[in-house]
Amino acid sequence: MMIIKNKTVMEDDWIVLRLSESDTPENVAIPSGKVIVPLKVWQAQRDTLQRRTDLGVWLASDQRAEDLQNDLEALSLIAVDFPKFADGRGYSIAYRLRARFGYHGELRAIGDVLRDQLFYMQRVGFNAFAPRPDKDIHDALKGLSDFSLSYQASADEALPLFRRVQRGSGP
Amino acid sequence: MYRYDKYDHQIVGERVAQFRDQVRRRLSGELSEDEFRILRLQNGLYMQIHAYMLRIAVPYGLVSAAQMRMFAHIARKYDRDYGHFTTRQNIQYNWIKLEEVPDLMADLASVEMHGNQTSGNCIRNITSDEFAGVARDEIVDPRPYAEILRQWSTFHPEFAYLPRKFKIAITGATEDRAAIAVHDIGMAAVKNAQGEIGFRVLVGGGLGRTPIVGSEICDFVPWQHAITYLESIVRVYNEYGRRDNIYKARIKILVKALGIEEFKRQVEADWQFTKDGPCTITLAELNRVAACFTAPAYETLPLYDAAVSELQAENKAFANWCKRNVKPHKVSGYAAVMLSLKKTGTAPGDATAEQMDAAAELAERFSFGELRITHMQNLVLADVKQSDLIALWQAAKTLGMATPNIGLLTDIICCPGGDFCSLANARSIPLAKAIAERFDNIDFQHDIGEIELNMSGCMNACGHHHVGHIGILGVDKDGTEWNQVSIGGAQGNETSIGKVIGRAFTFAQIPEVVARLLQVYVRERFEDERFIDTVRRIGHDPFKEYVYATPVEEDEKLASADYALLTAGTPYDTPLYSPRF
Numbered sequence: 001m002m003i004i005k006n007k008t009v010m011e012d013d014w015i016v017l018r019l020s021e022s023d024t025p026e027n028v029a030i031p032s033g034k035v036i037v038p039l040k041v042w043q044a045q046r047d048t049l050q051r052r053t054d055l056g057v058w059l060a061s062d063q064r065a066e067d068l069q070n071d072l073e074a075l076s077l078i079a080v081d082f083p084k085f086a087d088g089r090g091y092s093i094a095y096r097l098r099a100r101f102g103y104h105g106e107l108r109a110i111g112d113v114l115r116d117q118l119f120y121m122q123r124v125g126f127n128a129f130a131p132r133p134d135k136d137i138h139d140a141l142k143g144l145s146d147f148s149l150s151y152q153a154s155a156d157e158a159l160p161l162f163r164r165v166q167r168g169s170g171p
Numbered sequence: 172m173y174r175y176d177k178y179d180h181q182i183v184g185e186r187v188a189q190f191r192d193q194v195r196r197r198l199s200g201e202l203s204e205d206e207f208r209i210l211r212l213q214n215g216l217y218m219q220i221h222a223y224m225l226r227i228a229v230p231y232g233l234v235s236a237a238q239m240r241m242f243a244h245i246a247r248k249y250d251r252d253y254g255h256f257t258t259r260q261n262i263q264y265n266w267i268k269l270e271e272v273p274d275l276m277a278d279l280a281s282v283e284m285h286g287n288q289t290s291g292n293c294i295r296n297i298t299s300d301e302f303a304g305v306a307r308d309e310i311v312d313p314r315p316y317a318e319i320l321r322q323w324s325t326f327h328p329e330f331a332y333l334p335r336k337f338k339i340a341i342t343g344a345t346e347d348r349a350a351i352a353v354h355d356i357g358m359a360a361v362k363n364a365q366g367e368i369g370f371r372v373l374v375g376g377g378l379g380r381t382p383i384v385g386s387e388i389c390d391f392v393p394w395q396h397a398i399t400y401l402e403s404i405v406r407v408y409n410e411y412g413r414r415d416n417i418y419k420a421r422i423k424i425l426v427k428a429l430g431i432e433e434f435k436r437q438v439e440a441d442w443q444f445t446k447d448g449p450c451t452i453t454l455a456e457l458n459r460v461a462a463c464f465t466a467p468a469y470e471t472l473p474l475y476d477a478a479v480s481e482l483q484a485e486n487k488a489f490a491n492w493c494k495r496n497v498k499p500h501k502v503s504g505y506a507a508v509m510l511s512l513k514k515t516g517t518a519p520g521d522a523t524a525e526q527m528d529a530a531a532e533l534a535e536r537f538s539f540g541e542l543r544i545t546h547m548q549n550l551v552l553a554d555v556k557q558s559d560l561i562a563l564w565q566a567a568k569t570l571g572m573a574t575p576n577i578g579l580l581t582d583i584i585c586c587p588g589g590d591f592c593s594l595a596n597a598r599s600i601p602l603a604k605a606i607a608e609r610f611d612n613i614d615f616q617h618d619i620g621e622i623e624l625n626m627s628g629c630m631n632a633c634g635h636h637h638v639g640h641i642g643i644l645g646v647d648k649d650g651t652e653w654n655q656v657s658i659g660g661a662q663g664n665e666t667s668i669g670k671v672i673g674r675a676f677t678f679a680q681i682p683e684v685v686a687r688l689l690q691v692y693v694r695e696r697f698e699d700e701r702f703i704d705t706v707r708r709i710g711h712d713p714f715k716e717y718v719y720a721t722p723v724e725e726d727e728k729l730a731s732a733d734y735a736l737l738t739a740g741t742p743y744d745t746p747l748y749s750p751r752f
């Protein structure tokens with residue numbers, strides 16, 4: 001499948017594991033290869049999972065960045081799920097992972113990921129996006145460049161505008 | 172006032188381009204209405220009963236004459252020659268066509284304006300004291316801080332999809348004229364013992380379905396930390412605010428559930444990471460912004476003007492106007508003048524394009540080219556020479572903006588209600604008209620004295636009915652419109668939430684109900700006691716008993732249906748009685 005990563009559209013072979021009704025975090029079988037498992041699975045099967053070199057974990061929007069605070073080194077990828085694009089909790093999760101916990105690896109937005117939210121997502125620290133499959137990914141890519149500057153600091157920019165540039169007085 | 176620098180222009184310009192493209196994709200079908208709805212809301216665009224409604228942000232209520240003329244231009248070019256000033260000091264238009272919005276936005280950007288974040292679940296336009304900078308009781312001019320926070324909240328990447336809308340108000344005076352206790356965050360600028368400036372911060376106030384007076388989260392946040400402190404409040408809200416039930420999603424519900432102590436603990440735990448960090452406001456930035464709000468070139472003038480005093484003595488209409496519409500100013504020989512948008516027979520807060528142009532001209536002639544919009548839906552010329560009062564009064568009279576009713580019974584706060592708003596249970600504008608007509612006699616109004624009558628067409632409380640001394644709320648009973656009446660609400664330093672007096676009334680009963688409430692007041696009042704003080708002293712019962720003692724007759728004129736309108740397919744089975752339809 002195609003994703004956007006570091007502002008480029010590219011082929012990607014990570015698989016997002018979502019639990020079905022009959023699965024439990026303890027018993028679900030993890031396929032081989034690059035897999036992004038739910039936080040609960042990671043917590044339940046950590047002993048075996050942490051031996052894998054290509055493991056990612058995804059957080060649901062009602063889970064917390066703090067839950068992965070001590071695992072950042074062990075993971076190749078963290079994803080945050082947007083159940084609906086209007087659910088904004090994922091933005092604070094991403095911000096905390098980057099700005100508070102210093103996570104430097106890949107941070108991917110999954111779920112209801114659409115062009116018109118990508119700019120803000122990028123600002124809070126996402127560097128990879130899996131846009132909803134029914135959308136044109138090349139079109140979505142354009143969302144990353146809606147604005148060329150911002151007032152506030154966030155995960156992408158440590159300084160607010162008033163410390164970044166010499167602001168003027170009037171036009 | 173604040174002027175955009177090249178960065179502000181660039182950001183707003185890029186927003187116009189972004190929205191232009193979003194509108195294009197909506198019109199071509201690339202964006203579904205579901206996807207587009209939230210985007211258009213964040214640009215101030217609603218879908219209402221008749222058409223799109225566009226709300227334009229007026230940061231802390233301050234506009235230049237050029238911006239006011241732009242409002243007139245928009246009314247003429249894109250709407251039906253009028254606009255509506257709102258309780259958030261904004262302006263909205265009712266008859267907007269989607270395909271014209273991008274051009275409209277570009278027109279607005281040319282005068283440093285926009286509709287950004289006037290709707291949607293984000294940080295909304297920040298409101299403030301309409302007398303900021305000129306009030307005698309001002310401790311600190313709140314406008315520079317309001318502007319700094321406006322920029323911080325504009326397109327904040329983390330807070331565009333909050334659980335619900337988020338409103339901030341700031342005051343810097345001893346008397347709170349910005350209703351800070353009923354905002355998600357209310358800030359009062361204060362000075363500590365060392366003379367340093369900071370903010371007393373309230374959180375979790377609000378009206379709507381669950382009216383709550385805000386709780387103090389911190390008694391002094393030094394101004395340098397305003398951004399980081401607010402950011403932590405909003406972050407905790409974004410993470411923990413409820414998203415399962417729209418009616419429980421405001422921050423007030425979270426603060427109530429956690430308790431203010433626990434909420435504060437969480438906020439300040441988060442704040443430790445950013446406090447003193449790069450988002451701390453610098454003195455250089457404060458000075459840059461504050462330089463936009465320096466005092467205009469006031470002349471040295473005597474406190475009073477002899478001609479004004481003379482005319483006051485011989486002309487009662489002028490005297491009434493001075494008494495109600497002319498407000499004190501910190502500089503000798505100056506006054507702040509209210510232009511009333513509450514003339515009987517008009518929709519409260521509405522102004523025609525002609526009035527807007529004229530108001531802009533008055534601002535240029537008499538008030539250094541600036542105006543303010545009040546949350547009570549009137550206009551202010553904040554820096555008028557006493558010696559210009561007569562000329563201004565005469566000009567305002569011919570424009571229909573000199574009704575001497577500021578703070579009186581017919582200075583009704585009123586939401587658009589059933590005439591326009593798709594959420595309404597009842598018609599507010601026609602009811603405001605009916606009440607104003609019944610009590611139009613200005614001597615009667617002056618005798619009744621200060622009273623606030625606030626009306627909302629539904630629970631969302633855009634008309635602030637909870638904090639009206641008399642509040643009227645539209646309710647729906649089996650598909651018909653009814654109105655619930657409350658008394659005892661108040662805004663400002665002694666904010667209180669009104670209590671409903673009893674079962675609801677029909678549209679045509681309301682003027683008589685208001686009359687009965689006033690009769691009790693007149694019977695019971697002590698000397699100069701205001702209506703609200705009488706209610707506080709004697710309680711609700713005497714009012715309630717008197718109102719319900721005998722059946723309340725319907726006003727015949729109001730009860731008879733307007734059949735022409737009914738056959739035109741209006742949504743109500745009662746007469747519209749609207750100045751608009």
Ligand code: SF4
Pocket residue numbers: 586587588589592593594595596627628629630631632633634
């Ligand atoms: S109070 Fe209700 S009816 Fe009035 S404008 Fe707000 S949402 Fe509409």
